[in-house]
Amino acid sequence: MILRLTSVRISAMDAAIISRVSQETSIPESSVAATIALLEKGATGPFIVHYRKEATGGLDEAKVRAIQERLAYYKEVLAQRAVLIKSLSDQGKLTDELRARIENSFSKIELEDLHHQFRPKKKTRATEAVEKGLQPLAEYFWNQEPDALSVDEHIQAFIDPSKGISTREEALQGAVDILAEWIYEDFECRKALREFLWNEGYVVSSVVPAKVNQKTKYTMYYNRREPVTSIPSHRLLAIRRGCKEGILVSSIEGDSSKAVECILARIVKEKDSVFAPVLEAAAKESYNRILRPLIESQVRTMLKERADRDAIKVFQDNLANLLLSPPAGPMVVMGIDWGKNGDCSVAVIDDHGAFLEGAKIRLTAPPLAPAQKALQETQSSKTESLPAAEGITADTLLVSPESESQTTEHEPQDLVAAVSTEGDLGTEASHEPAADSAAIQDRRAPDEAENVSESSASDSAKLEEMPKQEDGAAPEDLQAETTEETQTKEQEASATDPVHEGRRVLRDLVHKYHVRAIAIGTGVGAHELENALRQILVEEGWNDIMIASVNDAG
Incomplete structure (x- = not known):
């Protein structure tokens, strides 16, 4: 999920915001600062996760997304701060104390409270009472400082029919209206x-009332009451939909008496004073008429934000489970990654994605050293440069060490002489090629017969020298000896051949965990790795194992 951020930028000096994001997300401040710096430069979440791990300390997608969300919130807070400071400056109400309070506020709700407090007010009951000259009476009750006059004498002093205050009750009500608005403006x-x-x-x-006897999909919410702190998000969203469709009505209710006590605890100095009854009436008036609708609206907003976050999280988890579910069903999968110089990393996971075992293997021959490569090229060029007489190729001259020891001394000399004097005998060879070839075959025939005889005699001697099998030897013993010899040969081959060892490890893992799929990457060496694996599958007879190429997105 990519969030669209506002135009406000987080500078390096906003250490308070970085610290708060770190506390809220439980991520080290260094990682938060590095991630925010990358986001400010225009980097996206996936880019940071995959290509900037060294800067962020290896944060995963969930943590980067959490930083993005909190960063977006605090950008809105900074924008709201700027608007509020400008508004107060234009009104001439911005003081150093008020500026410090705004700059130390990190909550949109608190800034909204300050905006309500200092925004241009419409004409209210309190402003009308102030226009009638009742503000001094309200200050008398607010300060709660008795003097020589009694409370009734103070009230009587503000009765003036010319100002619309004809009775004691009207004067007292005007003072209560002013006190109620002062309580509303109290930020704390x-x-x-x-x-x-x-x-x-x-x-x-x-x-x-019109839907009381009708059964709808919101029947379970016709008379429901749940705590704000524990109501599930899906129920809250369902109630909001029912209200939007005109079937339900909802409210946030609390104990009004406790709320009034909470207000009185802040404004009343002495509960038994003569000012307490008037302040209590002002507290009830302020809570029921002004504060309760405002606070309820703010709590509704907070609940909606929490429900949206929870709903997005549930949708994200469900979608992740759907997208990450195995396309071929649950099975044991082996992953092979082509590494540097052809070394491969192998990992096996079970049908639930749990890691089982890993290994390092090689499936292709290691590259030749420069000296070995040069020597091989030299030998190849020498072999290709040998001249060939008609009917005799360079392969004819390459004999094994065993046959070389058994050939006569005259035959190689005659062949080499024939090849070296090819230029001189060109004319004769052109007239009698068949004769020369026959002559050569006639000279080689006795020697070959003699070699065959010697070889047969040697084999017979070896058979006579071999110890005879004891009478009564079981076939199982012979099979066990053969198996041991095979294992010994495999161990000797594994010790000298890394490709043979890699195939052995691969074969053991496949048989041990019953692997049914092999996943490979699509990067460097993928084609060579795929070819090597297909060759191994054919040679081992693993016809029921499939190979899948997986890109970076999975």
């Missing part, structure tokens, strides 16, 4: 109420 009070409703509130859903 809103934060405490939001935490209270999140931790102790309930999501309540009910059916609209």
Whole structure:
């Protein structure tokens, strides 16, 4: 999942944001800083995971995605900060203390609270009361500092029919309206109420009156009540869909008495003072009329964000399981990767993807050293440059050491002499080629017969010298001796031939784990590796094993 980030950039000085991302994702700050720097340069998540492991400390896709999500959130916070500071500066309300509070805020909800507090206000009951001159009376109750006059005397002093205040109750109500708005503007009070409703509130859903007797797909939500902290995301999303379709109504409910007590604990200095009843009335007015709808809306937003994250995670896991499910069904798979100089890394996994065993093998002959390669080329060129008489090729002159010791001394000399004097005998050879060839065959025939006789006599002597098999020897003993000899020869070949050893290891792994598929990469050496594997499969008779080429995307 690739996130679209806003235009705000994270500078190297924003160490606080890097620290918060590190704490929220449980990733070291050095890895977070390196990942953010790469993202700021335009790198994508998959690129960072596959090609910048040394910079990020080997972070996987899930961790890089988590950093991306938190980075996107804090970019929105920075953008919201800039808008709020500009708005307050234009209004002339920006102070150093307020700027410090904004710059130390890392929550969009908190910045939204500050925006509500200082945004241009519409005409409210509190502003009307201020216009009637009741603000000093509200300050008297807010400061809670008694003087020579009683509370009733203070209230009576603000009764003025010309301003629309004819009774004591009207003056007191105006003061309560002003106090209620001051409570609403208290940043810490809103934060405490939001935490209270999140931790102790309930999501309540009910059916609209017109659908009471109708059975719908939302029947189970007609009268449901679940805690905010533990309601499953799928249920919350279902309730939201029911509300959107006009079948359900929902709300976030909490204990109003506890909420009012939470407010009073912040504003009342002495519970038994003469100011407490008026402040309590102001707290109830503020919570029920102003704070509760705002806090409920913010908690709904927080629930929606959590539900969306959980739904995306569930969809991601389900899709990953679907895409990563074995296309040929569950089976044991061997993976072979072509490495440097033809060395291959082998790994075997079971039908659930668990690692079973690994090895390092070689399936092709190692490259010749420069000196060996030069010597081979020299011998090949010498063999090709030998002249050939008619009816005699260079292969005729290449004899094995055994036959060389058994040939006569005259035959090689005659052949070499015949070849070396080819130029002089060109005319005669051209007239009598058949005669010369017959003569050569006549000269070789007695010697060959003699060689055959000597070879037969030698073989007979060897057979006589071999110890005779004892009477009564079982065929199983002979088979065991043959098996031991075969294993000994294989061990000797494995010790000197890495290709033979590689095939032995491959054969043992296939038989041990009942491998049914071999996966190879598509990079350097893939074609050569595939050819070598196909040759091995044919030679071993593994007709039920398939070879699959897998690219970087799986």
